[in-house]
Amino acid sequence: MSITKLAVYCSSSDHIKKSYFDHADALGALMAANNIDLIYGGGMVGLMGQVAKSIKNHRGKTIGVVPEALRIDGVVNTIDDELIITPDMHTRKAKMIKLADGFIGLAGGFGTLEEMLEVMTLKQLGYHEKPIVFLNTEGYYNHLFEMFEHIYAESFAKPDYRQLYHICETPEAAIKYLANYQPPNLPDKWFV
Numbered sequence: 374m375s376i377t378k379l380a381v382y383c384s385s386s387d388h389i390k391k392s393y394f395d396h397a398d399a400l401g402a403l404m405a406a407n408n409i410d411l412i413y414g415g416g417m418v419g420l421m422g423q424v425a426k427s428i429k430n431h432r433g434k435t436i437g438v439v440p441e442a443l444r445i446d447g448v449v450n451t452i453d454d455e456l457i458i459t460p461d462m463h464t465r466k467a468k469m470i471k472l473a474d475g476f477i478g479l480a481g482g483f484g485t486l487e488e489m490l491e492v493m494t495l496k497q498l499g500y501h502e503k504p505i506v507f508l509n510t511e512g513y514y515n516h517l518f519e520m521f522e523h524i525y526a527e528s529f530a531k532p533d534y535r536q537l538y539h540i541c542e543t544p545e546a547a548i549k550y551l552a553n554y555q556p557p558n559l560p561d562k563w564f565v
């Protein structure tokens with residue numbers, strides 16, 4: 374399964390530590406080097422803006438998918454090869470999921486979390502078999518992974534669902550995982 378388009382979900386905040394930007398930068402460079410196009414929220418802000426800038430600096434391709442309401446000067450990126458405007462947020466998320474061959478979450482807030490959990494939920498229900506990677510910069514998501522373990526321990530999800538997603542500590546490891554990805558054989562969601 375080769376990945377040519379990767380959806381990157383990540384922070385829209387600029388007020389975060391430099392190490393998060395460094396990973397966004399490195400991921401962009403690796404994506405361009407491996408001919409992987411960026412599918413993203415089309416923002417020029419935060420880590421979103423950093424990944425896109427890095428890809429363009431390395432002659433890669435970026436596709437922004439922006440809902441009409443977020444088409445705001447100073448927020449929407451102007452460097453993209455393609456800008457897709459959708460009527461609303463739901464259409465935008467569905468479009469990103471359809472276009473991408475895989476998903477990676479960098480550090481982020483509620484928007485990023487929602488996007489990552491949505492693609493995990495859809496994979497759990499068998500709507501897709503695409504890879505999902507957390508880039509766990511500075512252990513940012515450790516508390517979330519503890520929550521996931523709590524979910525398994527309390528039988529709100531099957532422990533096999535650890536295979537829904539993969540955790541990487543570096544952009545290099547993430548790209549390597551994506552290049553070698555084979556969809557897992559997951560059990561039915563239901564406990565019946």
Ligand code: AMP
Pocket residue numbers: 381382383384385386413414415416418421443448480481482483484485486488
């Ligand atoms: P957050 O993690 O809350 O900063 O939200 C970032 C995620 O939500 C990104 O992956 C985007 O897809 C989406 N998003 C949030 N704010 C914006 C924005 N101003 N422009 C484009 N996408 C955004």
